[in-house]
Amino acid sequence: MTDSLDRDPILELRGVNKSFGAVQVLHDVHFAAYSGEVTALVGDNGAGKSTLVKCIAGIHPIDSGTYLFNGGPVNVHSPRDASALGVEIVYQDLALCNNLDIVQNLFLGREKRGRFVLDEPGMEELTARTLTNLSVRTVTSFRQKVASLSGGQRQTIAIAKAVLWNSKVVILDEPTAALGVAQTAQVLELVRRLARAGLAVVLISHNMNDVLAVSDRVCALYLGRVAAEVRTAETTHSQIVELITTGQSGTSQKGPPLSPHHADVATPTAAAPVVADILPPAASAASSSNGEPG
Amino acid sequence: MKSVQLVDQPVPLNGEMPPTAARAPAAGERFGLGGHARSYVVRVRGGNMGALPAILGLIVLCVVFAVLRPSFISKTNFANLFTQGAAITIIAMGLVFVLLLGEIDLSAGFASGVCAAVMATLLTNNGQSWWVAMLAALATGAIIGLVLGFAVARIGIPSFVITLAAFLALQGVVLLIIGNGGNISIRDKTIIAIANKNLPPALGWALFAIAVIGYGSVQTARIVTRRAHGLSHTTYSVVAARIAALALVGGAAVYFLNLQRSRNSAIVSLRGVPVIVPMIVALLVFWTYVLTSTRFGRHVYAVGGNAEAARRAGIDIIRIRVVGFVICSTMAAMGGIVAASRATSVDPNAGGSNTLLYAVGAAVIGGTSLFGGKGRILDAVLGGAVIAVIDNGMGLMGYSAGIKYVVTGSVLALAASVDALSGSRRY
Ligand SMILES: Nc1ncnc2c1ncn2[C@@H]1O[C@H](COP(=O)(O)OP(=O)(O)OP(=O)(O)O)[C@@H](O)[C@H]1O
Ligand SMILES: [Mg+2]
Numbered sequence: 001m002t003d004s005l006d007r008d009p010i011l012e013l014r015g016v017n018k019s020f021g022a023v024q025v026l027h028d029v030h031f032a033a034y035s036g037e038v039t040a041l042v043g044d045n046g047a048g049k050s051t052l053v054k055c056i057a058g059i060h061p062i063d064s065g066t067y068l069f070n071g072g073p074v075n076v077h078s079p080r081d082a083s084a085l086g087v088e089i090v091y092q093d094l095a096l097c098n099n100l101d102i103v104q105n106l107f108l109g110r111e112k113r114g115r116f117v118l119d120e121p122g123m124e125e126l127t128a129r130t131l132t133n134l135s136v137r138t139v140t141s142f143r144q145k146v147a148s149l150s151g152g153q154r155q156t157i158a159i160a161k162a163v164l165w166n167s168k169v170v171i172l173d174e175p176t177a178a179l180g181v182a183q184t185a186q187v188l189e190l191v192r193r194l195a196r197a198g199l200a201v202v203l204i205s206h207n208m209n210d211v212l213a214v215s216d217r218v219c220a221l222y223l224g225r226v227a228a229e230v231r232t233a234e235t236t237h238s239q240i241v242e243l244i245t246t247g248q249s250g251t252s253q254k255g256p257p258l259s260p261h262h263a264d265v266a267t268p269t270a271a272a273p274v275v276a277d278i279l280p281p282a283a284s285a286a287s288s289s290n291g292e293p294g
Numbered sequence: 295m296k297s298v299q300l301v302d303q304p305v306p307l308n309g310e311m312p313p314t315a316a317r318a319p320a321a322g323e324r325f326g327l328g329g330h331a332r333s334y335v336v337r338v339r340g341g342n343m344g345a346l347p348a349i350l351g352l353i354v355l356c357v358v359f360a361v362l363r364p365s366f367i368s369k370t371n372f373a374n375l376f377t378q379g380a381a382i383t384i385i386a387m388g389l390v391f392v393l394l395l396g397e398i399d400l401s402a403g404f405a406s407g408v409c410a411a412v413m414a415t416l417l418t419n420n421g422q423s424w425w426v427a428m429l430a431a432l433a434t435g436a437i438i439g440l441v442l443g444f445a446v447a448r449i450g451i452p453s454f455v456i457t458l459a460a461f462l463a464l465q466g467v468v469l470l471i472i473g474n475g476g477n478i479s480i481r482d483k484t485i486i487a488i489a490n491k492n493l494p495p496a497l498g499w500a501l502f503a504i505a506v507i508g509y510g511s512v513q514t515a516r517i518v519t520r521r522a523h524g525l526s527h528t529t530y531s532v533v534a535a536r537i538a539a540l541a542l543v544g545g546a547a548v549y550f551l552n553l554q555r556s557r558n559s560a561i562v563s564l565r566g567v568p569v570i571v572p573m574i575v576a577l578l579v580f581w582t583y584v585l586t587s588t589r590f591g592r593h594v595y596a597v598g599g600n601a602e603a604a605r606r607a608g609i610d611i612i613r614i615r616v617v618g619f620v621i622c623s624t625m626a627a628m629g630g631i632v633a634a635s636r637a638t639s640v641d642p643n644a645g646g647s648n649t650l651l652y653a654v655g656a657a658v659i660g661g662t663s664l665f666g667g668k669g670r671i672l673d674a675v676l677g678g679a680v681i682a683v684i685d686n687g688m689g690l691m692g693y694s695a696g697i698k699y700v701v702t703g704s705v706l707a708l709a710a711s712v713d714a715l716s717g718s719r720r721y
Contacts, residue, residue, distance in 0.1 A: 059606065080608040095606045099599035099667035100592075108596055109607030117587035121523035128525075141526070 008071050010035045010200045011056070011087065011169050016065030018048075018055055025051045027225045029065070033169055033200040038191060040211040040232070041204045043221030044244055049204050050092055052221070053171050057089045058082040086168035090158045090175060092204075098147035102139065103127045105146050106161050130160050152183030159190060163199075170194055171202040176210060188214050208237050222247030347712055348660050348676035351705075352683060359687035366690055369555040373568055377489050379682025380570045381406070381633035382649065386656035386674035387581055388625025391618040393657055394585075394598045396666025397446060397453035401438070401460035402653060405623045406630030407645025408464050409434045411471040413631060414478040414640040417485065424484040428631060435627025436620050438464070443619030447612040465646065472642045479639040488573070489636035492566030495552040501572050502548045510537045570632065574675065577628075581671040594618060598666035629653070648699065652681050655706040663713050680705070 009032035018026040025048045033039045043049050054060045056067075058076040067076055069085050076082050082089070096105050103124045112119040127142045139153060146154060155175055162170050172191065176184040191214050195201045205211050211218060212232060220227040220243035227247045230239075242249040359366040385402050392399045399405075413431035416422040422430075438460070445456045472478060480486060493501070513533045520527040548567055556564035585591035596604040597614050605611050626645075633649075634640050658664060659680050660673025681702060688698045 057606070078608070079606050083608065089606075091606065093602075095600070095603040097596045097599035097603050097667070099595060104592060104595075108592075108604070109609050111589050111592055113589065117583075118589065118592065121519050121525055124525050125523045 007034060009033055009068075010070060012066075012068040013052075013056065013062075014066040014068065016052075016055060016067075017063045018051060018060060019063055025224050026055070026062075027223075029221070029224070029226055030229070031056075031219055031226070032229070033202050034216075035168070035200045036195055036198050037216040038195045038201045038203055038214050040215035040218045041202055041221065042206070042208075042211060042218060042240060042244055043227075047221040047244075048224040049221055050173055053089055053091075053173055053202075053204065056082065056087060056171065083165065083167075086166060087171070088162035088165065088167040088169070089171045090155075090162050090173060092173040092177070094154055094158045096146045096154060096158060096161075099145065101145050102131075102142045102149075102157055105157060106130070106164055108161075110165070126164070127160075130164050131156075151178045152180070152186070155179060155183070155187060156190075159187070163194065167199065169200045169202065171204075173204045174206065175203070176205065176207065184210070208240055211240065212237060220244055345661060345672065345676055347709070348673070348680055351659070352676065352680050355680065355683045355687065359683065359690070363687065363690045366687055369550065369553050370564075371686065371690070373492075373551055373555060375679075375682050375686055376568045376571050376574075377636055378686055379678045380489060380574060381629040381636065382652040382656055382681060383574060383629075383674055383678030384577065384632060385626050385629035385649070385653035386660075386678055387577060387671050388622035388629075389653055389657050390581075390662050390669050390671055390674050391585075391594060392453070392622045393654075393662050393664060394594050394666060394669050395615055395618045396598045396601075397615070397618070398457060398654075398664075399442065399453065399619065399622050399626075400457040400650060401442065401464050402457075402622060402626040403645040403650030404461055404464035404468060405435060405438045405626040405645065406633065406649065407468040407640075407643075408438070408471070408630075409627035410630035410634040410640045410644050411468050411478070413485070414480055414634060415471060417480055417482050418478050424482045427482075428485070431631055432624055432627050435624040435630075438626075439620035439623030440616065442623065443616030446619065447615035461650075468644055468646075469642050472640060472644075474642060477639055477641045480634060481638075485631070485635050486638055487569060487635075489568075489570055489632050490638075491569045492551075492564070493569060493572070495566050498548050498552055498567035501567075502544055505544065505575065506537060506541050509540055513537065577625075578671055578675055585671060590614070590617070595667055598668075600667075648702070651706070652685075652702065655702065655709070656681050658713060659705060659709040661713075664710060665713070677709075 011031075011033040013029060013031045016026055016029040016031070017024065029048075029052060031041075031052060041049050041052070051060065055062050056076070058078045058081050061077060066073055068074070069087075074081075074085060076085070076087075097108065100108065103120070106127050107123045112123050114122070124142055131139070131142070139149065146157065149157065155178075159170075159172065159175065175187050175191070179187060188210060191201055191203060195214075195216075203211070203215060215232045217229065217231050218235060218240060219229045220240065222243065225247070227243045228249065239249045356366075365371060385406055389399060389402055409431040412434045413427040416427035416430055417424065442453075442457060442460060445451045446453045510533070513536060514530075517527045517530065517533065551567045551571075552565055554563065554565045556562050585594065593604060593609045593614050596607070596609060597611050601611055604614075630645055633644065656677035657669065657674050658677065660670075660675070660677030662669030662673040662677075684702055684705060685698060688701060
C-alpha cells in the first residue's frame with residue numbers, strides 16, 4: 001500500500017485569496033484532496049468553507065493563487081470547466097430544481113439527446129440504475145418532482161447527480177446537516193464507498209463525530225486561513241474543536257506522516273473506472289467495460 | 295466511439311443491474327385507466343390541478359351562455375369565437391415562456407401593435423408584398439424582445455420595470471407610425487385571409503385526420519420506446535381513450551364548422567374551419583415540442599424553477615432569458631398580424647386597451663404560474679378560449695364593456711388566487 005503523502009494530490013489549491021468587495025474571505029489558502037481519501041474541511045460558520053468550494057467549482061473566480069489538477073495548473077472559470085475536469089460539487093443549498101423531476105435534475109445541463117427529442121427513456125433508465133446502486137429504495141417514481149422528496153432523498157439525489165458522471169473529485173458541503181440518524185449513517189456510508197472506489201472526496205461538516213468516522217485527513221479553516229492540515233488518525237476530537245474555535249492547537253502535530261487511517265483504502269490505478277468499486281462485485285466487472293478508453 | 299468521451303457520457307454505477315438489488319420502483323409497471331384516475335386525484339390533492347380548472351370553467355361558461363343566449367351556440371358565433379380568441383392566444387403562447395422564466399412582459403400588447411403598424415405601413419403605404427411586410431413585423435418583434443431580454447438578463451433591470459417602460463414607449467411608437475387619429479387599412483388578400491377565410495371542408499377533414507393520426511403515433515411510439523427500456527408506461531387502452539376523446543371533440547368541431555353558415559348560400563358560401571385554427575394548432579404543437587422535448591425547453595423550466603441551480607449546472611441562463619423574451623415578442627408580433635388581419639386595419643390603439651391583460655390572463659387562467667417554472671403552451675390555448683368565451687358571451691348578452699372588464703378581471707383574480715393557493719411554488 002502506498003502512503004498517500006507520497007502521492008501527488010489530484011486537486012490542489014495554493015496561495016488562494018478571495019475577496020467580496022472589501023471583505024477578504026480567503027487568505028493564502030492551501031488545500032489538497034487525494035484520490036481514494038476523504039478530506040474533511042472544517043471551520044466555524046463563516047470561516048469560508050463554502051466560499052472555498054465555490055472557488056473550486058468555478059462559481060467564484062479566485063483573486064490570486066494557483067489551481068492545480070493532476071499536478072498541472074488549470075484555469076477554472078465556470079462550473080463547466082470544473083465538471084470538465086471531473087470535479088463535482090454537492091452544494092449546501094442543494095441546487096436542485098423543485099419544479100423538475102428526479103431524472104430531469106440528474107441530467108440538468110447535460111441532457112441526453114435523441115434524434116429529434118431528448119432521450120427521456122435513456123435518461124430514466126440510467127437514473128434507475130444509478131439510484132438502485134446507491135441503494136435508494138424510497139422514491140416511488142423517478143418522475144416524481146424533487147419538491148415532493150424528503151431531505152434525505154434530496155441529498156441522495158444531489159449526490160447521485162455528482163457521481164452519475166465520470167467524476168474524480170466529489171465535494172459535499174454539509175451533506176448530513178439536515179438529516180436524521182439513519183439517513184446520516186447512509187450518507188456517510190456512501191461517502192466511504194465513493195472514496196473506496198477511488199474518488200477524492202471532500203466532506204464539509206460541523207459534526208466532529210462524522211468527521212472522525214469517515215475522514216482520512218482534516219483541513220481546518222479559521223477566519224479564512226488554513227489553521228492546520230492533519231491526519232485524522234493523528235488527531236483527536238478536542239484538537240479539531242480547538243483548531244476550529246481558536247485557529248491553533250497546542251498539541252497539533254504537522255509531523256511525520258503516518259500510514260493511512262483506513263487500511264482498506266485502495267490505491268486507485270489511473271486507468272481504473274473510478275466508480276466501479278462502489279458496486280457489488282458482480283456488477284463492477286460489467287461496468288469496467290464501459291468506463292474508460294482502452 | 296462515444297464511450298471514450300469521459301465527461302460527456304454519464305458513467306452509470308452499474309453494468310448489469312444486480313438481480314438482488316431493488317428494482318426501479320415502477321419499472322415495467324403499466325398504468326391503466328384506474329391507475330391514471332388515481333394518480334390524477336393525488337396530483338389535484340397535491341395542488342397540481344393541471345388543465346382541470348380551465349376546462350371546467352370553459353364548460354360551465356359555455357353552458358351558462360348557451361342557456362341564457364341561444365345565439366351563443368349558433369354556427370356563426372362558434373366560428374367567430376376562434377377568430378376572436380386567436381390573437382390573444384398567440385400572444386399568450388409567447389408570454390408562457392417569459393412567465394416560465396419567472397419574469398413578466400407588460401409590453402407584449404403594444405409590441406404586437408408596433409409590429410402590426412410596421413406591417414400595415416409596408417403593405418399599404420410602401421406597396422410591399424405581404425411576405426416582406428410580415429417578415430418585417432416578425433423581425434421588429436424579435437428586435438424588441440432582444441432589447442428587453444438584454445436589459446433584463448444582462449443589465450439586471452427587473453422585467454416588471456423595463457417592460458413597463460417599453461409598454462409606454464411602444465404605445466408612443468404606434469402613435470408615431472400611424473399618427474394621432476389615423477388609421478391604416480389593409481387590403482392585401484393574403485393577410486386578410488389569415489383571420490377571415492375558411493378552409494375548404496375537405497381540407498378541414500384531411501388536416502383533422504392528420505392531427506389525430508399524428509397524436510396517436512406520438513402517444514403509441516412513447517409506449518413502445520418506454521417499454522423497450524423496461525420503464526413504466528401507460529396502457530394502450532389509456533392512449534386509445536385519449537385518441538378517441540380528441541377524435542370526438544375535434545371531429546364534432548370540424549363537422550359543425552363545415553356546416554353552411556351563410557344566410558344566403560346562393561350568393562356567398564360561408565363554411566369550413568377558419569384558417570387560423572390549424573395555424574394555432576401548429577404553433578401549439580411546435581412550441582410544446584420546444585418546451586418539452588428540447589434542451590432549451592428543459593433549461594427554461596430550470597431557470598424558472600431555480601436559476602442558481604441552473605447556473606451551477608452549466609446552463610447559460612442569460613442566453614435562456616434573452617431567447618425567452620425574443621420568443622415572447624416575436625409571438626406578440628404574430629398576434630399583432632392576426633389582430634390586424636381580423637380588423638383589416640391598424641389604428642393607434644392597436645395592441646392597447648385589454649390586449650395585454652387578456653393575454654396574461656389567458657396564460658394564468660390556463661394554469662401557467664406567475665411564480666415561474668410551471669406552465670405549458672396548452673395553457674395559453676385553454677385560457678385564451680375562456681377569455682374569448684367570456685368576451686363573446688357577455689357581448690351577446692348586451693353587457694357594456696365596463697361589465698365585461700369587471701368580469702374578466704375577476705376571473706383573472708380567481709385564476710391568480712388558484713395559482714397562489716394551489717402552492718405552485720411547491721410545484
Ligand atoms: N457572495 C458573497 N458576497 C459577500 N460576502 C460573502 C459572499 N459569500 C460569502 N460571503 C462571506 O464570506 C464569509 C464566508 O462565508 P462561507 O459561506 O464561505 O462560510 P462557511 O464556512 O461555509 O460557513 P457555514 O458553516 O455557515 O456554511 C462570510 O462572512 C460570508 O458573509
Ligand atoms: Mg457553508
